[in-house]
Amino acid sequence: MELIIETEALTKRYGKKTVVNELDMKVPQGSVYGFLGPNGAGKSTTLKMLLGLIHPAQGRIRIFKQTLNPKNRLEILKNAGSLIESPSYYGHLTGRENLEIVCTLKGAPKEEIDQALALVRMENQQHKKAGHYSLGMKQRLGLAAALLGRPRLLLLDEPTNGLDPAGIQEIRDLIVSLPKKTGITVLISSHLLSEIDQMATHVGIIDQGQLIFQDSLRALHAHSRCRLHIRTTDNAAARTCLAQKGIAAAEKNGQIILEDASDSSVTRAIRLLVYAGVGILRAEAPQVSLEDIFLRLTGKKVSL
Amino acid sequence: MIRQLRAEQIKARRRRVWAVTAALGLLLCLWGAFNYRHADVSDLAQGYSGLFYQLPLFNTILLPLGLAVIASRLCDWEIKGNTLKLLCTLQKKERLYDCKLLMGFKHLFLIACMETTGILAAGARFHFTEKLKIRLLALHFMTLLAAGAFVYLLQQTLSLLWENQLAPLVVGLIGSFAGLFSLYFPKEISRLVPWSYFCQFTPILMDWNRETRQQRFYPTEFPTALFLGFLAATVGVYIIGKLLFVRKED
Numbered sequence: 001m002e003l004i005i006e007t008e009a010l011t012k013r014y015g016k017k018t019v020v021n022e023l024d025m026k027v028p029q030g031s032v033y034g035f036l037g038p039n040g041a042g043k044s045t046t047l048k049m050l051l052g053l054i055h056p057a058q059g060r061i062r063i064f065k066q067t068l069n070p071k072n073r074l075e076i077l078k079n080a081g082s083l084i085e086s087p088s089y090y091g092h093l094t095g096r097e098n099l100e101i102v103c104t105l106k107g108a109p110k111e112e113i114d115q116a117l118a119l120v121r122m123e124n125q126q127h128k129k130a131g132h133y134s135l136g137m138k139q140r141l142g143l144a145a146a147l148l149g150r151p152r153l154l155l156l157d158e159p160t161n162g163l164d165p166a167g168i169q170e171i172r173d174l175i176v177s178l179p180k181k182t183g184i185t186v187l188i189s190s191h192l193l194s195e196i197d198q199m200a201t202h203v204g205i206i207d208q209g210q211l212i213f214q215d216s217l218r219a220l221h222a223h224s225r226c227r228l229h230i231r232t233t234d235n236a237a238a239r240t241c242l243a244q245k246g247i248a249a250a251e252k253n254g255q256i257i258l259e260d261a262s263d264s265s266v267t268r269a270i271r272l273l274v275y276a277g278v279g280i281l282r283a284e285a286p287q288v289s290l291e292d293i294f295l296r297l298t299g300k301k302v303s304l
Numbered sequence: 305m306i307r308q309l310r311a312e313q314i315k316a317r318r319r320r321v322w323a324v325t326a327a328l329g330l331l332l333c334l335w336g337a338f339n340y341r342h343a344d345v346s347d348l349a350q351g352y353s354g355l356f357y358q359l360p361l362f363n364t365i366l367l368p369l370g371l372a373v374i375a376s377r378l379c380d381w382e383i384k385g386n387t388l389k390l391l392c393t394l395q396k397k398e399r400l401y402d403c404k405l406l407m408g409f410k411h412l413f414l415i416a417c418m419e420t421t422g423i424l425a426a427g428a429r430f431h432f433t434e435k436l437k438i439r440l441l442a443l444h445f446m447t448l449l450a451a452g453a454f455v456y457l458l459q460q461t462l463s464l465l466w467e468n469q470l471a472p473l474v475v476g477l478i479g480s481f482a483g484l485f486s487l488y489f490p491k492e493i494s495r496l497v498p499w500s501y502f503c504q505f506t507p508i509l510m511d512w513n514r515e516t517r518q519q520r521f522y523p524t525e526f527p528t529a530l531f532l533g534f535l536a537a538t539v540g541v542y543i544i545g546k547l548l549f550v551r552k553e554d
Binding site: 051053054082084085086093097100101107142145 | 307308310311314315317318319381384385386387389390391392393394395396553
């Protein structure tokens with residue numbers, strides 16, 4: 001698996017407060033990497049360090065297999081587009097003129113402006129002043145600017161913040177389509193788990209500056225391994241019976257909770273209980289949601 | 305650098321910075337010419353000297369605020385549009401600072417050109433009998449640029465560092481008053497006020513006779529050492545301003 005971004009022990013401190021703590025991030029090529037965490041977890045700070053906007057206290061950043069330093073920063077970032085926090089725009093200029101500035105600075109051909117505008121579906125609003133745009137249109141303009149120069153990497157910091165539901169869906173669809181259309185790798189931060197769940201192929205969860213989970217979204221879902229909840233006529237007898245046979249079980253809210261909910265384990269446990277004369281009233285395996293996993297990992301309630 | 309300057313030109317569209325520059329230049333010329341409406345033979349005999357004495361005073365009053373307005377208009381779009389964090393992924397911060405400085409200096413240069421042309425035009429329009437000394441004209445042009453560059457550097461740095469764009473304008477306004485009133489103080493004090501330097505290098509002094517109510521303008525030696533020291537201070541302000549801007553984390 002080729003990595004587009006790789007950080008080693010990346011740390012940022014403001015005074016005595018450590019905002020990002022020894023972060024080892026690995027973003028595979030062609031992925032949509034969801035960088036998830038509660039507000040104030042250190043997501044924006046990490047993205048700003050990746051772009052060289054703020055300097056790490058320690059650690060190393062490798063982008064496109066090159067170690068980022070002040071000398072090669074702009075050369076490396078030539079292949080990256082970014083949208084950090086609120087959109088950047090010149091309100092007195094039209095959308096097209098805004099893109100002209102980025103195009104000029106990137107040294108990209110002017111024809112790319114039309115392509116970027118088409119990609120974010122803003123052809124009809126390109127001659128309106130950016131100051132008159134809605135927040136959604138400003139975000140799309142920011143995204144178009146990030147796409148100029150045909151970058152291989154896109155860093156997006158909470159791009160759906162402040163958008164209405166239709167705008168959110170539009171931006172999400174656009175982001176999901178980018179790797180397929182252009183082969184671009186997307187690193188997107190969000191505090192919305194559902195958003196990452198809909199877009200990402202890989203996930204990194206940051207909390208209080210520390211990366212507490214990092215893997216594919218599939219692996220995160222695998223964490224939602226379900227447990228079997230059994231309601232019986234005699235919980236005490238059921239627990240004794242299961243314990244005698246070495247099956248891990250606990251009692252919670254008047255139910256027996258079976259830790260291992262694999263088919264073989266369930267068959268064995270049910271058979272044992274029936275033979276022991278314990279009446280089974282109900283057996284269910286509620287799916288553990290991603291929210292529960294997030295809560296378990298961060299100890300914080302997640303925004304939905 | 306060319307690409308970055310071109311980007312600055314695009315940014316300046318519809319901001320009418322030229323209008324501020326033109327208005328400033330015009331106002332300075334008109335103010336200078338106003339005094340010669342009813343000029344007598346004695347006034348015309350020292351017409352150019354009078355202008356070389358008065359214009360630095362007008363510059364001290366108008367340019368600190370005027371340059372603050374120009375600097376603010378050339379920088380505030382970055383603050384308002386939250387664009388610095390985008391620009392810093394596309395260009396070096398040092399370059400951005402330099403490009404903005406060049407844009408501002410272009411306007412300062414234009415003001416200096418307008419004022420110099422105004423002096424020549426006033427001489428022709430009012431038929432000054434005094435012979436124009438090219439050396440004094442060149443000195444006036446050069447010292448206006450030098451003092452303006454210092455003030456502009458200060459204003460640009462403040463405009464880029466401060467979120468609230470009213471604050472640099474207030475500094476410019478205070479500068480106008482401080483520059484003018486510091487001239488009533490001994491030189492040791494007035495030289496500590498950067499806005500007073502529009503007047504500090506004036507090649508002409510005035511002698512006012514209370515009894516005859518006549519003013520006599522006479523040349524004075526150009527303070528070369530002070531001028532060189534001031535240029536060194538300007539370079540110092542440039543280095544510090546740029547460093548502060550570069551170190552500011554977005």
